Amino acid sequence: MNKQLTLKGFTYKTKRTYIGHIKRFLDYVDKKETELNKQDIEIYMYYLLNNCDCSHSYVNQAISSIKFVYKYVLKKGNVVYELPRPKKEKKLPNVLSEEEVLEILNAVSNYKHKAILYLIYSPGLRIGEVVRLKIDDIDSKRMLIHVKQGKGRKDRYTILSQVSLDMLRKYASIEKPKDWLFPGGKEGTFLTERSVQKVFKNAWKKANINKEASVHTLRHSFATHLLEGGTDLRYIQELLGHKSSKTAEIYTHVSKTNLNKIESPLDRLLKGGDK
CATH class of the missing domain: 1.10.150.130 (Tyrosine recombinase, N-terminal domain)
Incomplete structure (x- = not known):
């Protein structure tokens, strides 16, 4: 097999x-x-x-x-042949608010760990993509990150934020990585996904966030916050590396932009009663 x-x-x-x-x-x-x-x-x-x-x-x-x-x-x-399959569940992802993301990032003091979480949230990387980044994948002149052989064995470019670049430079000046951007414990290896999960979980606990969240929640939050900020869904699809636009459309269901425009009939009734 x-x-x-x-x-x-x-x-x-x-x-x-x-x-x-x-x-x-x-x-x-x-x-x-x-x-x-x-x-x-x-x-x-x-x-x-x-x-x-x-x-x-x-x-x-x-x-x-x-x-x-x-x-x-x-x-x-x-x-x-013709083996039945259970119907695909339609679940919405958990999304952190911008304030909650900031609280989690601020709960990390280690520059390496902070740089990792910055590079998951700011460009919307998958955990498997961030640990496999190499130094030459960071294009500081064009402010882009080259994601090589991501999910589905596809290459893509995504954005590099200035704040993330500044944090990377702080981290690199201390630890001086040579090949892998985030090397693992053994020479020639990259950091394990489990290590990143532990970093996030510790930060999440320290920030005292009540909402259930994982490392991947940062990626969902990135996409949702872009959508709420007015970024076209087609660009979000490209940045995330989604093959189909339907996959990215899930973020329209968790975005607060359109929902906040709707007034509950209860609020309308009570406001009218106060008058």
């Missing part, structure tokens, strides 16, 4: 995810691969949805993994 995933050009992260799904599936059915049938897969899907209360996106990912094995490894694609 690993060989076929590699030949198809899947990333290390996706390969690890798919293989993990298959291991859990085989542990559950406790059968040889040659004995598996469509009913075994449906029973497993029901178990994930009903007993484990897994999200629809998680189950759909498990199905994609199983289909991949049957089609490209076992060469039995007909077994999973």
Whole structure:
């Protein structure tokens, strides 16, 4: 399976995810691969949805993994033909206010950690993209960041804010990175995503933010704040690296710009009563 995933050009992260799904599936059915049938897969899907209360996106990912094995490894694609999928859930992302973002950023004192969070929020980078940045990906003359082989193995450019550049220079003057912008503990490696998650979680706790948030929430907040500031959705799509404009349209549902123009009938009634 690993060989076929590699030949198809899947990333290390996706390969690890798919293989993990298959291991859990085989542990559950406790059968040889040659004995598996469509009913075994449906029973497993029901178990994930009903007993484990897994999200629809998680189950759909498990199905994609199983289909991949049957089609490209076992060469039995007909077994999973017309396999039902749970309906895709339409969930809105959590978004931090500009004040909450500032509180989280101010809760970090370490220049390296601060620079990382700045480079996630200010250009809307994914966590996997920020840890893989190299020094020459920062174009200070054009004020751009070159994101190489982001999600979907796509290159793109996104904006470099002046504040982020100033913070990067402070950090670089102290730690003097040579290749990777944010090197890891071992020589020649970049910082792990888990390390960045810990940095954010500590800052989030220190800032005493009641709202649930993760590192990725900074990316959602970036897009929403741009939209609320009047940036065209097509530009936001390009900056985020979304293939479809429909993916970026989700931010129109969490933006306060249009909602704030609507007056609640209760406010209107009570205002009228006060008069």
